[in-house]
Amino acid sequence: MSGQKKVKIMFEEMNQKIGSYGVVPVVVLNDTKDALPLAKALVEGGLAVAEVTFRTAAAEESIRIMAEAYPEMLVGAGTVLTVEQVDRAVNAGAKFIVSPGFDPEIVDYCISKNIPVYPGTVTPSEVAQAVKRGLTVCKFFPAENYGGLSTIKALAAPYTMVKFMPTGGVNLKNLRAYLESDKIAACGGTWMVKGDMIKAGQFDEIKKITADAAAMVKEIRG
Numbered sequence: 509m510s511g512q513k514k515v516k517i518m519f520e521e522m523n524q525k526i527g528s529y530g531v532v533p534v535v536v537l538n539d540t541k542d543a544l545p546l547a548k549a550l551v552e553g554g555l556a557v558a559e560v561t562f563r564t565a566a567a568e569e570s571i572r573i574m575a576e577a578y579p580e581m582l583v584g585a586g587t588v589l590t591v592e593q594v595d596r597a598v599n600a601g602a603k604f605i606v607s608p609g610f611d612p613e614i615v616d617y618c619i620s621k622n623i624p625v626y627p628g629t630v631t632p633s634e635v636a637q638a639v640k641r642g643l644t645v646c647k648f649f650p651a652e653n654y655g656g657l658s659t660i661k662a663l664a665a666p667y668t669m670v671k672f673m674p675t676g677g678v679n680l681k682n683l684r685a686y687l688e689s690d691k692i693a694a695c696g697g698t699w700m701v702k703g704d705m706i707k708a709g710q711f712d713e714i715k716k717i718t719a720d721a722a723a724m725v726k727e728i729r730g
């Protein structure tokens with residue numbers, strides 16, 4: 509099998525997995541001690557998936573803790589801004605990489621290593637760069653600032669092969685509208701895993717909000 513074909517299969521499998529969750533909690537952890545209870549809350553809430561952002565020093569170790577404790581959980585890394593962070597994330601157990609913008613160096617590096625990557629694209633030129641490389645799912649960030657679902661539909665009109673993962677301003681209020689569109693692979697966001705809830709140790713509350721999001725996915729997508 510050609511290398512390119514292998515990459516395609518790998519990426520399609522990950523797209524399907526992420527699509528089957530429908531919602532990806534975007535996690536910002538300041539303290540690695542919260543990684544385990546948070547992973548437990550997400551798994552028990554019905555969303556065994558997380559994008560752990562490299563915005564904090566605790567990210568890399570938190571990915572490791574989550575991935576080791578819950579091998580069935582789909583743990584990815586977000587806010588990945590350098591290829592060095594790609595390596596650190598993957599070595600820690602991250603199964604996919606998310607970047608806020610389209611950085612060709614990061615995208616090409618991930619493709620060369622068979623690591624599913626979801627770069628941010630909000631303009632036709634950025635989507636074109638992704639399509640050129642064979643990507644079929646792109647992050648759309650910051651979603652609500654860039655026109656939300658209506659912009660996604662406009663972008664998807666010429667780029668029929670692409671689905672989007674909106675994050676930034678997505679919450680339980682607008683989640684339904686996003687999920688009802690066939691142009692949405694999954695929605696990302698922090699509304700289930702807010703920093704103040706994590707700080708206060710409100711993992712039962714996190715589990716409940718997560719379960720609400722999972723239930724909405726099930727209701728809409730079956």
Ligand code: 3PG
Pocket residue numbers: 534561586649675676677678696697698699
């Ligand atoms: C991201 O990194 O995807 C966003 O910061 C998440 O945005 P939100 O806090 O509005 O959900």
